[in-house]
Amino acid sequence: MTSIVVLGSTNMDLVAYVPRAPARGETVTGREFRTVPGGKGANQAVAAARAGAEVSLIGAVGADEFGARLRSALEHSGVDTDLLRTVEGPSGTAHIVVDDEGGNAIVVVPGANGTVTSLTHGDEALIGTADALLLQLELPLSVVVEGARTARGLGVRTVLTPAPARALPPELLAATDLLVPNEHEAAALTGHAEPHAAAQALLRFVPEVVITLGASGCLYATRGAEPVTVPAPRVRAVDTTAAGDTFVGALAVALAEGRPVPGALAWASAAAALSVQRAGASTSMPYRSEIEAAAGEPEAEPA
Structure with missing residues (x-):
């Protein structure tokens, strides 16, 4: 079975559903509130596990009620948590507002x-x-760099999601095999709003790039070849939280199983499209059988 390790965050998502997000200084009335296990690391781990991989998560939760719930939720989804540390103090939290168009705004408190x-x-x-x-x-940038360097030294493929967007140190880029920003992160990293231009700029630093484009699909670029655009399935979004993490988790599994890049991108796009039709982060992520059905493929056992 394909083996994926995730080095990343684990947060409890505190989600308010509102007709529209408030402007600065404004109060709006929400229609629902939920606490949902999340965090980009945990989300990608759950997505990869549900897509059929054997997955382990390296990170930390707090010695609080959220920490216990987060660990339990990961284990319920088949994620190995043996190296998920429990530390004194609070777990990480993400404070999320989701509007009726499925868009979101997020504040993360690392804990x-x-x-x-x-x-x-x-x-x-x-x-x-x-x-x-x-x-x-x-997670702190020091451990992200250390993780990427360790993987590179051991011959393990590194997949980096540069979110939240920030300047990336050269030593991290040098140890990254596949960079997967969304279009806003790609623009922030390169100064190019146009995805093709952003992808070409990023290829100066990493060998492969996938830029996710929301409802427009994704753009794949690698050195010495023509870029490939894969459209996204047309669906009505309910909540786009963790759609990118679903995409990355499923893509990592598909590539590790040896699927050709266009097919792997389409498979991951099908997974992300399923996730946006459901509320929540990890709770919205599809299982392998659902992805296979949405992608129009016969259900298969993971390699």
């Missing part, structure tokens, strides 16, 4: 995630067993 500043020997050994290491930017 326990901020304590993960370096890898242990056990973390390094686990990374060495993986087909791919998934990274994001909700």
